[in-house]
Amino acid sequence: MTTELSFKIEHVSSKPERGYVIARHLGQSNFVLSQRPLLAGTPIVRAVTQPRAIKADGMLDLSLFVFQLVEPAHTVRFSLGQIVELSP
Numbered sequence: 001m002t003t004e005l006s007f008k009i010e011h012v013s014s015k016p017e018r019g020y021v022i023a024r025h026l027g028q029s030n031f032v033l034s035q036r037p038l039l040a041g042t043p044i045v046r047a048v049t050q051p052r053a054i055k056a057d058g059m060l061d062l063s064l065f066v067f068q069l070v071e072p073a074h075t076v077r078f079s080l081g082q083i084v085e086l087s088p
Helices: 072-077
Strands: 003-015 016-025 042-049 064-069 083-087
Touching: 003 072, 016 072, 042 072, 072 083
Parallel strands: none
Antiparallel strands: 003 016, 003 083, 016 064, 042 064
């Protein structure tokens, strides 16, 4: 059974050698990435980080995640505010 998780795109960044998407997890569930994870059908590196973002109340924002795209050119597939599915 495949589980998909919803995320909202907050930032997209690309350089010739790297492409990143920062997205907000819209659910509460934890997840573990498989050998070939996909974000909106786009292959991502099997590692995820969380930026040091602070919410208005001063607490860490633990709903933000940074995904590195396998192909930097694929950043054009993402836009701010877009809701996407992670297939971990």
